[in-house]
Amino acid sequence: GLKFVDDERIHLHHIDGNHSNQREDNLMAVHRSCHQQIHWSQKDI
Template sequence: MTKQQAESLVKKAFAAVAHSENKHIMVKGDASPFNGDTVYWSKRESKHYDGLTAKVLIKQDHKCGYCGLRFVDGEDIHLHHIDGNHNNWKPKNLTVVHQSCHQYIHTSKRET
């Protein structure tokens, strides 16, 4: 096998991934999750979401609709239907919450 044939096979086996398919978001300058800039990190994390979730995140200033804390890097963000009706997609019926807050909301509703 020639070098050109080998390179051709490698390119076919490991095709380049388009930048748009790579969901990694570059960290700005000397930012660190340990420097206390929770606003930067919550906004950066929200870029992983699109559609309604992203719109509600912006509307809520990247804060949980239940506990009011900001979302941090790596946390799962859930879109919650306030009235419990999953067919009601009106903006006033939607809020974004931490995964743990979402679980608490639904657990506390079962107990009452």
């Protein structure tokens, strides 16, 4: 898999789309570009 590097910002993705839900099982650490891809793909749904 991909690895984070020291100077790379980590984004937290809310799996259920609810930004108020801060439960650990609802958060996923992702690269910035991966986070964008997740949201772009969800717009097609």
